[in-house]
Amino acid sequence: MSSHQGNLKIYNSLSGQKEKFEPIHSSFVGMYVCGPTLYSEPHMGNMRTFINFDMIFRYLLQLDYKVKYVRNITDAGHITNSAGDEVDSIGKAAKSEKMQSLEIVYKYNVKFQELQRIYNLLPPSIEPTATGHIQEQIEHIEKIIENGFAYVVNGSVYFDVKKYSEKFEYGILSGRKVDELAEETRTLNAQGEKRFFADFALWKKANPEDMQIWRSPWGNGNPGWHIECTAMSTKYLGNHFDIHGGGMDLKFPHHEDEIAQNCGSLGCTPAKYWMHANMLNVNGQKMSKSLGNFFLPKEIVEGTTALFDKPYSPNVIRFFMMQAHYRSNLDFTQDALNAAEKGFSRLLDALQLIDKLTVSPTSSFDVKDLITSFYSAMDDDFNAPILIANLFEAAKRINLINDGKDTITKEDLSSLSTEMKRFLQDVLGIEIGVTNSDSKLAPVMDLVIDLRQQARDNKDWTTSDKIRDGLATAGIVIKDTKDGTSWS
């Protein structure tokens, strides 16, 4: 049991408050996060959510919790929305790309896995798929019908929100009231087979043109959108588990309906803590596929988006994202990215310096206090921006020690070094110590720098400046320091 356990507070969307984190089974944590629907390549906004939950996963591990992290893959198209329109995103993609549905999913899953590697996401404990759990979904639906909270119409099954509301409270997560829902809705869409407009599909009868069809007690069809998460979360984490996460936009209706399904089937809410990560904005507006204002996580790394005139490393992007709280909106702009890039390299420079520092018999500042501040930042609802601010404070101290204006003991130095690296690398998931020096170029550069140094020793400024300017044209920057010349 880590001494740092027990201080964590989490903002629970269900209560709207920060709550002390107390796992259901002492040091075990069950966490379920809604993953992507793989009908296309996940965009940067999608990635932000996964990166944020990766950070949360990492910190929980750091606190020595035994975490079971389940993140699903939606590989079944959902053919209805409450408006009654037919929207099967995967089927649509399959048709337009002339592939089978699972081929589409496989194709984009390969890309998604690659993105996870690029952005240094830890693999979840398990990534279950919707199509692999059709049986479990059917069983849940049967139980809901049995409990009287769903009805069958013409081969489809709908959740009965009115019946449910007699015993449970529909809308506890999103704050919506069933009686008000009717007036709230801008346009009352065709209810079709539904008894009440707020009812939602648990199972939908197949259309002849559907590409994926499953057999069920109600005939051939497809599962509804929400039931897959209920089936998979309870299968792998139990009826009631610790954390359920996802993007803010899933709060309603998806998470609300998950709660209803869980209560309707098992009599209890699925999760103790609900966490919602906020959206990524582009020019103040939510990045989304439908708005078309998105770019892909690979494009920004390769520098191929029109939005930015240069590529950024995945580390810089992660660092940039971690400078904003997971519950806040974040605007992606070139200026902000450049600022993050500079700040990040400042932090890296300090970390490179840390192992070269000379130690003293005493420390001139409270190192333990500084380290504690790393933990308390993260304990306060995963406040990564504060953590980073504290890391910069540490970086400043390192520089001051280097300048002889601060002192540190051997013991303090070693724990500061360990903790800084731990938080940057293991908690924030940002790789440090990456050198981009080309192995073939390095000896050439050594030679060039040596020649320039000779010229400088001879006070031949014309030659030395010519070398410096020439390299600059080639994109190589020469840095003269006290300890010699370096390049990048």
Added chain:
RNA sequence: GGUCUCGUGGCCGAGCGGUUAGGCACCGGUCUGCAAAACCGUCUACUCCGGUUCGAAUCCGGACGAGACCUCCA
């Protein structure tokens, strides 16, 4: 139309009753053959109007502005 969130210095972004958040840029300094880089220092803001309070960016009310959800969405 309904529900909700938010409006912080040139930019990004924390804080949410009393303390310098932090980063980037600017400016000053150190270093340097000159530069660049690096490091140190400085810069003290909270949309507006009322109210509560000894004290408000932080709480309450109002105005204006922005965004999210209500339809597939991370």
